[in-house]
Amino acid sequence: MSQPTAAGDAAPATMRAVVVTRPGGLEALEIKDVPVPVRKPGWVRIKVKAFGVNESEVTTRKGESDAVVTYPRVPGIEGVGVVDEADEADEDSGLRPGQQVATMMGGMGRAYDGAYAQYVTVPAAQVIPFETGLPWDVVGALPEMFQTAYGSLTRGLDLKAGQTLLIRGGTSTVGLSAATIAKDLGATVLSTTRSPERAGELRAAGVDYPLVDNGTLADQVRELIPDGVDSALELVGCSVLPDTLRTVRRHGTVCFTGALAGQWTIPDFSPFMIPGGVRLTSYGGQAADLPADVLAHQLQAISAGRLNVPVAKVYHGLEQVRDAQADLESGTTPGKHVVVLDD
Incomplete structure (x- = not known):
């Protein structure tokens, strides 16, 4: 597996x-x-x-992304690599040539060309420097899923050590990442899967209570936590959100982050569907929500074996991007699909 290295000669004219x-x-x-x-x-x-290869890039390829207004477009909402060129002021702040960096979101791969390429340009504000000896196939899995998971747990839920957390949609890459991060924060984690045979994947991520989601969870959760959980991370979508709200204690919080089932809105929504005293928020995600010191902590935790990275498969070269998207769409292999560009 290739290791992070410093930038080499000046960039060529084409890529x-x-x-x-x-x-x-x-x-x-x-x-x-x-x-x-x-x-x-x-x-x-x-x-x-x-x-990493993500559902949003499949949406871009199919022409179903409202954020992509023109084609041709180079997809890719995240990437890791080394700085090739930066402003002198940015170099002084750590973004100098050869520096290992991660970037994600902010319109990347949708409003402007993304990381499915040998080079990408992005605003300096969404570049996160890091230092690690982990291989690129591991680091490449992290930016979007760790930023989304960490941002949901902190900005969205303000999760604290000793609290209880329900993750609905637990075998998704964000769900598995959220479980490992929440355990590292000191929380007790309940997490869901629709398939009983996948409960082992949740346990491997550190989940304390794997739950089989048959569409209604409130009774299952309250059998374990009679007063309800402190926090719930909603990744399945609006079709199950009313039930998720019923799993949370009074003054607890539900954070809506994803819609794996495809439903982003609730027809004829009534505020009275929210149980009294339960808080509902959402999280959309920005690179700034994963500070450099937090990413450094997560990289150290991975190196020490405290955090698991759910990598489904590693692909080598742009020629295998089609295979990666096909495997992602099939949904048969849990975890992150990562493309490595070998020198």
């Missing part, structure tokens, strides 16, 4: 990238030679070493 020229199936993911992106002031150019 290889996966380009979606028109919405479509897997065939819409075309590998092309394109110009290396020119860095704008206030932006950083990164030599990409690895990137």
Whole structure:
């Protein structure tokens, strides 16, 4: 497995990238030679070493993303690599050539070209420096899922040591990451799967109480925690949100972060569906919600074996991006699909 290394010679004039020229199936993911992106002031150019493959990129490829207004587009909402070029002021703050960095979100891969390429340019504010000896296939799995999980647990739920947390949608990459982070924070974790045979995956992530989700959880949760859990992370969506709200104690909080089941809105919503005293919030996610010191702590915890990284499969080279998206869509292998760009 390749290890993080310093940047080499100056960037070439052209690079290889996966380009979606028109919405479509897997065939819409075309590998092309394109110009290396020119860095704008206030932006950083990164030599990409690895990137995760996400549902939002499948949506972009299919033409179903409201955030993508024009094609062609290079997908990729996250990536890790080394700084190739930055403003002098950014170099003084740590973003100097060769520095290991992660980036994610902020319109990347949708409003502007993303990380399915040898180089990507992004605003300096969404670049997180780090130092690690972990291989790129591990580090490449982290940015989006750890940022979403950590942001949901902290900004969304303000989770504290000793509290109880329910994760609905627990075998998703964010759900598995949230479980490992919550355990590292000192919480007791309940987490769900629709398939009894996948309960072992939850236990491997540190979950204290794996639950089989048959559409109603409130009774199951209250058999274990009669007053209700302190916090709940909703990843399944609005179809089950009313039931999730009933699992939480008075003055507890539900954070709506994802909609794995595809329903993002509730028709004829009434505020009175929220039980008295229960708080409902949401989390959308920004790179700033994963500070450099937090990422450093998580990398150290992975190295020490306290945090598990749920990697489903590692792919090598842009030629395997189609395979990665196909495997992601099949849903047969839990965890993160990671593409590594070997030198």
